[in-house]
């Protein structure tokens with residue numbers, strides 16, 4: 001029997017039972033008045049048929065709870081009145097827990113998949129919470145009988161909570177409330193209303209009981225923190241509220257926020273203020289890409305109505321410009337600026353010597369908390385022979401002043417792709433080597449193919465499915481040996497740029513000695529509050545992962561800083577719901593949320609709407625009419641699950657969708673917003689229009705057509 005049929009049968013069975021209950025007004029038997037009137041009759045029956053009465057009572061109780069029918073409270077009183085306290089407590093406790101679990105299972109069977117599919121992203125955090133601490137919250141809810149139990153049963157069924165956990169937590173959690181009602185049942189004569197059973201005093205006691213686990217948990221947390229920190233003598237006074245390690249994107253924002261809320265903060269940097277982003281990452285790479293783009297435009301002169309343009313250049317001078325750009329941004333991240341903001345900037349090699357102390361230049365600084373923001377470094381794979389050649393990474397690339405004639409770029413990720421295209425545009429013969437089946441492994445295959453084709457048009461030799469095995473030097477010539485479909489492929493080169501990923505900086509500043517745990521990926525392991533296993537050491541940026549972007553480093557920094565400073569009172573879980581990123585190739589590739597491949601892999605019901613930039617007036621006027629916007633939505637809904645944009649200024653266009661996703665705005669809202677003509681941003685509205693066109697109410701329009709025809713008569 002198909003699942004659909006099974007569901008239909010379950011729904012029909014429930015409907016029949018519920019309708020019977022109300023049509024025959026069975027509810028009248030489950031009232032206090034009825035119970036009191038017939039108490040003697042019930043007791044006589046029980047005296048004559050003990051086991052039968054107990055059995056019938058049990059089954060009836062399970063049915064009432066499983067079907068979420070009104071009457072469980074009266075039944076509990078009846079139990080007390082009939083069976084005396086202890087037997088009634090046992091019977092009711094099992095019957096109510098089994099009934100609640102059946103209700104939980106029915107709700108799960110009928111609705112969970114639908115609810116989880118429909119509200120997938122909104123429920124992600126709740127699911128994680130339930131998986132981690134669901135039993136605890138259920139226990140609290142069960143202890144306080146002011147929360148309607150039937151709602152708890154049904155809602156919990158929609159979550160990933162295990163059935164066994166639900167059962168035993170319910171059984172234990174409901175025991176206190178059950179005892180109160182059963183006990184009341186033993187003195188039925190004195191009860192005049194159901195409301196009267198829970199006097200304000202008793203209710204208050206239950207609330208206290210319910211709050212108790214929360215207080216207990218806080219207590220356990222404080223104890224655990226003390227336990228972890230007990231081997232480290234706590235200074236009498238702290239010189240700082242927080243010390244931040246690393247003045248990259250994460251460290252700068254962390255210390256900025258700490259200073260803004262008037263905390264005393266020290267920022268320790270062992271190399272250069274600004275970290276990777278300013279010195280060896282985003283800023284120099286984007287400056288280099290800009291110069292390369294100028295050259296590329298020059299080569300397209302005829303497309304723009306010129307006969308010819310000539311650009312003479314020295315690669316070394318281009319690299320000097322890159323440094324001038326870095327120099328221009330430098331003041332934003334400088335010691336002067338941050339000192340002015342109230343941050344104590346310390347240059348030097350520092351060590352964390354205890355959760356409360358940091359040593360730098362022979363001085364010991366005391367602090368209440370620490371934020372580790374030491375970033376990541378280029379990962380250099382152990383390829384035999386690689387160490388023997390003077391390989392390049394994103395760290396030393398910027399010192400290059402001579403353009404390599406033949407450049408191998410190892411890696412098809414964002415850094416590899418950006419540098420491949422830039423160097424090819426300057427005239428290097430670039431071979432890009434990627435082990436996976438496509439470059440830009442995280443993006444949809446059509447996106448990767450489009451970018452690859454552009455690279456090939458610009459003279460890049462793109463080798464996917466090629467695993468680098470060895471570097472040889474023969475007669476003074478360097479050769480990269482790759483394995484490809486069982487064959488050996490030899491790629492001669494002058495310089496090789498290694499861009500196969502970045503490894504978190506976790507060594508040599510005291511983390512190992514303190515026993516700070518690392519994840520499988522080599523990042524510092526943190527909880528949802530960016531706290532390490534040492535409760536006053538927090539972590540943000542590339543060293544924490546899972547993302548390695550400047551904007552995520554800054555985003556995490558807020559949470560790390562606020563939790564480090566105020567976490568004893570209130571902690572904020574880091575929010576990863578809407579994370580965008582951009583690869584700055586030409587065309588740019590920008591993404592937020594799901595792409596088509598992920599939606600398929602995760603079995604998320606979805607529709608795809610595509611708008612081609614070839615249709616956009618401004619893109620045509622700019623001769624940039626290539627690329628597309630691809631929007632993922634749930635079937636029939638305008639809610640945005642993800643967007644990929646491939647095209648000129650894709651990163652800037654994406655901002656509107658990031659905002660929309662973050663604040664729950666759908667495509668109809670984008671369509672209803674005026675976008676100035678002619679701009680690239682209009683593409684967003686056009687894409688929303690494409691979605692709308694695919695969802696016109698055809699049947700309604702057929703009637704409207706008839707209406708107009710009638711009006712013409």
Ligand SMILES: Cc1cc2nc3c(=O)[nH]c(=O)nc-3n(C[C@H](O)[C@H](O)[C@H](O)COP(=O)(O)OP(=O)(O)OC[C@H]3O[C@@H](n4cnc5c(N)ncnc54)[C@H](O)[C@@H]3O)c2cc1C
Pocket residue numbers: 245246247248249250251268269270271272273274275276277278280281282283285348349350373374375376394415505508509540541542543548549550551552553584
């Ligand atoms: C070529 C390239 C291009 C990139 N382009 C982009 C882009 O376009 N967009 C984007 O979002 N991201 C980009 N990134 C990634 C981005 O640069 C990083 O995600 C970002 O810099 C991470 O910030 P962070 O603060 O975690 O680390 P970092 O910026 O690396 O800062 C860490 C700092 O800690 C210091 N440090 C390390 N150990 C210690 C210690 N023991 N004591 C004191 N200080 C220490 C380091 O010297 C460094 O200054 C790019 C990266 C590269 C390499």
